[in-house]
Amino acid sequence: MRILGPSPVGVTLATVKALLPALGATPRFVNEMAGPLWTAAEKYAVYPPGVLAQAFKETKGGAYGGQVKPEHCNTAGLKLRYPGLYPETSGDQPQAHAQFPSWEVGAEAHVQHLRAYTGCLVTGHLNVDPRWVFVVGKYRIETFEELGGKWAPSPSYGTELVAIANQLIGA
Structure with missing residues (x-):
């Protein structure tokens, strides 16, 4: 499943939101997170069901x-630009993770980070992803499947995202 690209014809935020509760999504995910994630994905030409699948998993x-x-x-689950700079920002502590002022900004950072994995820079918009500099140019991937072992240490990570995204589009 390609990272860059539009949703399948006929798949909209409304159709996906209708399927989310059956997957176990919380009201927070459905009512607060899904809209900003979908909007950011469309803004940066990143496959919206894949973005929602990743956010769902994370x-x-x-x-x-x-x-x-x-x-x-x-x-x-994006980390700070320099985790570990201070003792309280090391490891997997809450303070080691980026904090955003709204779901809209957090969703933009998430989508910008995915876009960086494809080698595409963010142009014409404020870059809010604190970790893009460590990704762009280091990885060059085109599919969600390729995130396995790169975004996350699990080699099955990408195929798990694809399975969730397929459920979200009713495939």
């Missing part, structure tokens, strides 16, 4: 439960 459907807290408005 946030446990909006339930969170890990070191990243909902109040971080961080939909992808």
Whole structure:
């Protein structure tokens, strides 16, 4: 499944939001996170169902439960630009993760980060992804499947995203 590109014909935010509860998405994910994620994905020409699938996986459907807290408005678990600069920002502590002022900004950072993996720079917009500099030019991938072992250490990470995205489009 390509990272860059539009949604399939007939697949809209409304159709995807209708399927999210059956996957176990929280009301937060459906009502607060999905819209900004979809909008950011369309703005940067990144495949919207794939973005929602990744955010769903990273946030446990909006339930969170890990070191990243909902109040971080961080939909992808992005770390700070320089985690570990201070003792409280090292490892997997909450303070080591980027915090955004809104779901809209967090979604933009998430999508910009995915776009950086494809080698595409953000132009014409403020870059809010704190980690893009460590990704762009280091990786050059085209599909969500290729994120396995790069974005996350798990080699099955990308195929898990594709499976979720396929459920979101009713495939």
